[in-house]
Amino acid sequence: MWRISARTLHKVLACAVAMSTVIALASCGAATDESSDDSNGNANISFMLDWTPNTNHIGLYVAQRLGYYSAEHVKVDILPTAQAGAETSVENGVADIGFTTLSNVAAFNTQGSSLKFVFDLTQKPVARWCALASRTDIKTPKDLDGKTFVSFGSAEQTAVVRQMIRYAGGTGNIETATAGTNTFDTLTSGKGDFGGFYATWENVESELNGPALHCFVASDWGVPGNPDQLGFAVKRSWLVKKGNAQALQRFLNATMKGYDYALAHPDKAASMLVSGAKEANLSSKLAHKSMEEIASKGYWTTSTGSTSLPGTVNMAQAQDYLDFQYKAGTYKDAKGKVGSDAPQASDLATNAYATKAAAVAEQ
Incomplete structure (x- = not known):
């Protein structure tokens, strides 16, 4: 897994994250297989981060701040990462959606999980x-x-x-x-x-x-494909329950709009991240410079200078990387054995929701 530390965050957050995880889960409760709509018809979505808040997550904080979730009738609880990780938390129903990588989904599913990758943030290796x-x-x-x-x-x-x-x-x-x-x-x-x-x-x-x-x-x-397909995953059984596919679509409509805003207005978005994730005590200078780097280098888009996320998985690049890791013996089942075939990107991921969300963002 890509668990990479940042020195300005981890020392401060080691205890804070543990405590805030307990508080957040106690207040919002565990996710359920079926979506829960409130009296106003808002879908309730719980989202678990993969690590401490950073610019990878900025679209969520922008969408909350600018009312994009409210416009889509979605209420989103952003949960700090649990010690078990976002993938296990989604699989166990602690969160509806988690931030992860396509390769992590392959690894967890090989071990018996049933996750589906539904949004790819990064289009270039990071x-x-x-x-x-x-x-x-x-x-x-x-x-x-x-x-x-x-x-x-x-x-x-x-x-x-x-x-x-x-x-x-x-x-x-x-x-x-x-x-x-x-x-x-x-x-x-x-x-x-x-x-x-x-x-x-x-x-x-x-x-x-x-x-x-x-x-x-x-x-x-010499490493083939794109190793760094970072994005969102859900549990397959959650996705097929009544109302959840629609809730996911509305969530992605708003979230992708948040990421698009961040690309078009990197400074304003960075300020929203810093203020929205106060518990992280983020360096404002780092957040602003990071967002400037992302926008100028086009890490989230297929063309430098674009302010519109595709949000989709490049299946060919994904499969090249999955095949490479399979041959290296990375994906092993619960008994420690490598399967007879490499994980298939087309089974692990879907572009249907991101494609629709991108179309909504363009309107």
Whole structure:
């Protein structure tokens, strides 16, 4: 899984998130298989974040602030991530919708879950594999051979790193170290040599506050497809219950409009994120610079400069990456066995809801 830390957030939020999760779940209750409409006909949706609030989630905070959810007759509770993760929380009915990745959906479904990926935020790779710029001995991924990779124990991440190293001419042999409070601290302490970061958050933080990083993009070094399809997933059985498909559509109509607004008005949207997620104590400077990076580089769109999200999964790119991870042995069932076939993107994901939401946003 892509569990990547940001040093300005995690130290402050470790206890706050745990407490706020308990409070939020106690106040709103667990999600149910059937949608719950209030007396005004509003659909109630609970959404669980994958990590501490950041610009990946900005569309939700904008949609709340500007009344887009109210216009669609949806009431949304944004839940802080639980220790078990958004995927498990959705599978167990604690949340209706969760922020995740398509590859995580593949991994969880292989283990027996039944999740469906319904919205893809990122259209271009956002993950970066970085060493401190002061490490002049690391010039290409080949130089990562024999080094210590700071990770959260993800087989998916390890497969990506090994492929990059081999593509660059190395053997792919690495040591691993568990990330501590955050990856920056682990690297600067000398307990690890390189780690994973997001271009739209930690890399921006590095540019603002240091230390400087030297980074590689997996797709430049032999990893096929788009590893970083981040978005929303629901439980299949929840989706087919009466009213839930319509509730999801209305939720996505408003949320995609929120993301579109963020692309068109990055500064205003960043301010809405900071004020809307007060518990995160976000750096305003970081949030604004991150949103500027996203808008200028077109990470969420298929063309730089566009202010309209497609929200859809590129199935061909997704399948290329799923096939790669399958061959690496990443997707194992509950008994630790790799299945006879690779997970299929067309089964794991649907573009129907995002396509309709994009059409609504254009009106």
